[in-house]
Amino acid sequence: MLVFGPVSWPGLVIVGAVAAFVYSLRLETEVRSDGIYFKMWPLHRSFRRITWSEIDQYEARTYRHLREFGGWGIRWAPGKRAYNVSGNRGVWIQRTNASGVLVGSQHADDFVTAIDEVSTN
Numbered sequence: 412m413l414v415f416g417p418v419s420w421p422g423l424v425i426v427g428a429v430a431a432f433v434y435s436l437r438l439e440t441e442v443r444s445d446g447i448y449f450k451m452w453p454l455h456r457s458f459r460r461i462t463w464s465e466i467d468q469y470e471a472r473t474y475r476h477l478r479e480f481g482g483w484g485i486r487w488a489p490g491k492r493a494y495n496v497s498g499n500r501g502v503w504i505q506r507t508n509a510s511g512v513l514v515g516s517q518h519a520d521d522f523v524t525a526i527d528e529v530s531t532n
Contacts, residue, residue, distance in 0.1 A: 436484070438496045440514055442525040447504070449514050451485055451494055461512065463530055467505045471519035474499055480513070502526070 432453075441448040441458070446465075448458040480486035480493040487493075495501060495515025502522045504512045516522045 442529050467507045469504045471523045
């Protein structure tokens with residue numbers, strides 16, 4: 412209270428609700444026979460798909476979330492989009508239409524290995 416002054420109950424409720432929402436964010440990824448699926452729960456109710464024919468190249472990489480995308484979450488920048496919830500590792504997917512997608516993953520190398528195994532079959 413010395414720093415911020417009096418604190419109101421509605422303000423605390425709003426801060427608590429925002430903190431609970433941020434804490435609940437989850438990025439789910441799946442590599443299936445027809446493409447890469449991902450969803451950012453609770454923002455996406457169903458999976459988003461990138462088909463194998465849309466993918467030009469992909470690689471595991473380290474990125475700078477603040478500098479490249481402006482933070483975590485679903486982020487847009489010219490010609491690219493990022494889906495990440497924490498960390499600084501992910502899989503960069505360059506699509507054939509020239510736009511790129513970064514899917515955050517704490518196990519980016521395993522993610523790429525799974526893509527290699529499924530996409531070559």
